[in-house]
Amino acid sequence: MTRTAVVICPGRGTYNKPELGYLHLHHAERLPMFQKFDAIRAEAGQEVVTALDGAKRFMVGKYSRGDVASPLIYAASLADAQSLAGDIEVVAVTGNSMGWYIALAAAGALSDENGFRVVNTMGTLMQEHLIGGQLVYPFTDDSWTNDPDRKTALVEDVARIDALDHHDLALSIDLGGMLVLAGNEAGLAAFEASQPSVQERFPMRLPNHAAFHTRLQAPVAAEGRARLGADLFEQPKHPLIDGRGKIWWPGASDTAALWDYTLGHQVTEAYDFTRAVQTAAREFAPDLFIVTGPGATLSGAVAQSLVQAEWRGMANKSAFLAEQEGSPVVIAMGRDDQRSLATG
Structure with a gap:
């Protein structure tokens, strides 16, 4: 069959x-x-x-x-x-x-x-x-239950950071329960500072990854x-x-x-x-x-x-x-x- x-x-x-x-x-x-x-x-x-x-x-x-x-x-x-x-x-x-x-x-x-x-x-x-780099951050918990409000809040925080002088940050990949974000060092660092550490490993930088899928x-x-x-x-x-x-x-x-x-x-x-x-x-x-x-x-x-x-x-x-x-x-x-x- x-x-x-x-x-x-x-x-x-x-x-x-x-x-x-x-x-x-x-x-x-x-x-x-x-x-x-x-x-x-x-x-x-x-x-x-x-x-x-x-x-x-x-x-x-x-x-x-x-x-x-x-x-x-x-x-x-x-x-x-x-x-x-x-x-x-x-x-x-x-x-x-x-x-x-x-x-x-x-x-x-x-x-x-x-x-x-x-x-x-x-x-x-x-x-x-x-050019630039990437990090990964989840918007769902370990149960994978969809949390659209949490996702919206994270996307809004990305936009806030991107609007700052000398900061570049944007959504790179919508990846299931994860957001892959990309930007320059200032943008990535600002996001890491603004969000709590979750699941003992996020936000997680991706080595040797550029700011894929962004204007950079x-x-x-x-x-x-x-x-x-x-x-x-x-x-x-x-x-x-x-x-x-x-x-x-x-x-x-x-x-x-x-x-x-x-x-x-x-x-x-x-x-x-x-x-x-x-x-x-x-x-x-x-x-x-x-x-x-x-x-x-x-x-x-x-x-x-x-x-x-x-x-x-x-x-x-x-x-x-x-x-x-x-x-x-x-x-x-x-x-x-x-x-x-x-x-x-």
Whole structure:
């Protein structure tokens, strides 16, 4: 029996020490594809992907860099998306932040190699410029119960700080029960000073992350557009859901507009991952949400997004976990205990 699935591709911060060797462990048969990616890196004078993945030691300072993390995550995630079991029908594809670039390739709007060129170029530009930073802060408690008033208060505090002289702060990603905020040092520090520490780790700074999805990235967007032409983009083979919740349909997408969004709005405006997931649920009603690797942290944000929409009657964490126990709705390919549910 066919299982329908929305494929969700992760962004930065998902290739960590436990993921070292992911390509070699799970995708040795895809070495020819990885070698094509290696050739693109070598031509740019960069360390190749297979060597990075095959290293003996993981160094946070190195592997958290945009020009290292981005190509590794792309290769792992795309290979996972291409490894789904034969009974799975992909009805739509989306991604979180950098995962949008991977989603473009997984959906066929970019070839494997052109998708790699986009990811590698943008990851390198982000690292070279490294404008601003990011932090994460939750607006729900441990039960994941939606708290729109708390969210509104936090967004208002962000606007207050952003209005101060020499302070830049904005919503970067709406991520399930979390807000990812981005800005300059003054803006980030002001938010940290104005909000209480919660769950013993928030607000949490993200190392080697620039102020993604804010106006501060305008120079990166402009350089990306200069280096990456609209001719790289094709009609998607699967429906694509972007960071606004807009659906790009196969055979009916303006590829120039898709290029413009990818290297324009997507870089400089807030990314609403929550809305993307909820659009996927409401418009495609899949049997499964499959989060490709590496890592598995994004599955929590997917679950929180579904809970906020009260999808299938789930209104909190315990209701979601009860649903998962019977027949998992959200499958993280980066988890050893769930991977086989997607790959067969």
